[in-house]
Every structure is written in C-alpha cells, then in structure tokens.
C-alpha cells in the first residue's frame with residue numbers, strides 16, 4: 001500500500017488555516033489579470049465543448065469556485081479539508097462543496113465537462129501525480145477540459161508554521177514540462193503550457209497547463 005500519511009498532514013493543516021484563508025486573500029494580488037484571463041479561457045473552452053458539470057478540486061474556501069460560477073459554469077467544489085469545505089459552504093451558500101480527495105474522487109466515470117485544480121496538486125508528492133492525473137482522466141467526459149495551476153520550480157518545501165499557527169505542510173513546486181509529460185502519459189491532449197513571471201509579492205513563477213480528454217477517434221486520442 002502506498003503511504004498516504006501526507007493526506008492526514010495536509011488535511012489537518014488546512015483545517016487549522018481554513019478560518020483565516022479568505023481574510024488573508026487579496027483577489028487583486030492573488031488573481032492577476034493573466035490568471036483571470038486563463039479562467040475565462042477555461043470557462044469558454046468548457047462551454048464550447050458542450051458544458052457539463054465542472055469540479056474545482058482542492059477548492060479551499062471556494063473563492064475560485066465562485067469565480068467560475070460567475071463565468072457561467074455549473075461548478076462545484078471538492079476539498080480534502082472539512083474545515084475548508086465548511087468555510088466554503090458558509091461563504092457561498094448557493095454553491096455545492098464536498099469533502100474528498102483528488103486521489104480517489106467520488107465521481108462517476110466520464111461525467112465532468114471540466115476540472116480545475118488551482119494550486120492543489122502542489123501538495124501531492126511527485127511520485128503520486130500519475131495516480132491523480134489518471135483519476136482526472138477517469139472523471140472527465142471525452143472533450144472535457146482540464147486546467148492546473150501551480151508554482152514553478154524544482155524545490156520541495158516543508159512548513160511547521162503558517163500564519164502563526166502550527167501545521168505540517170509539504171509543498172512541491174513543478175516544472176510545466178514534467179506536468180505536460182505526465183498528463184500525456186495519462187492520455188490527455190495538452191493544449192497550453194504557460195509560465196507567468198512572479199508579481200512583486202511572489203517568490204516563484206506560476207505555471208498553468210491546460211489539457212483535454214480526447215474525443216473517441218479524435219486526433220488527440222492516444223494510439
């Protein structure tokens with residue numbers, strides 16, 4: 001059995017941070033214009049291939065879920081941390097949020113029109129990413145759109161303290177080319193690979209990779 005103790009540590013840490021997360025957020029800083037444009041593009045791509053439910057996986061307190069809802073998507077949030085899900089439900093009572101893990105999503109095969117993971121794969125050890133991408137591929141319908149965002153780099157960071165609270169959180173930066181390679185191995189057709197240079201308040205570049213699950217018999221379907 002693979003070691004999944006990191007999930008307990010991540011869950012417990014975000015439970016501790018959940019009530020402070022939205023207070024610490026400044027959407028003008030935390031969602032620069034390029035990121036806003038990428039969310040709009042993702043929403044348009046989902047609608048262009050027929051819509052369908054969209055999961056915001058690792059949604060935290062739901063602020064990006066709400067943005068996607070505002071862009072006209074039929075979106076719901078999933079997060080490992082019950083504290084985050086409670087915060088999201090309290091803040092956005094009109095939206096649906098569920099507790100769950102991206103390693104085993106409680107969703108039927110081929111049911112989603114889109115899946116966003118906004119800075120949530122950053123907590124998955126690199127050797128477990130193939131499992132996560134296989135799970136994303138399983139739940140997306142053919143033509144379904146995937147958008148991943150993450151900090152770019154080679155480092156792994158560990159924090160015992162965040163915002164004055166005791167936590168145990170591991171962060172894994174990613175190289176977009178590695179993410180692209182793993183997505184292709186999982187059967188995705190990669191459509192965009194973008195690196196945004198850091199804003200003055202940020203320590204690292206930010207990456208965004210977009211991909212879609214090929215249509216049966218389509219040009220992108222794995223041979």
Ligand SMILES: C[S@@+](CC[C@H](N)C(=O)[O-])C[C@H]1O[C@@H](n2cnc3c(N)ncnc32)[C@H](O)[C@@H]1O
Pocket residue numbers: 007010011014057058059060061064078079080081084100101102103117118119120123124
């Ligand atoms: C850095 S926060 C990002 C929150 C939000 N998506 C955003 O962009 O602000 C990472 C979130 O991913 C969640 N998360 C981490 N590992 C997860 C997993 N295996 N499955 C689902 N959610 C996970 C955490 O609980 C946390 O809420």
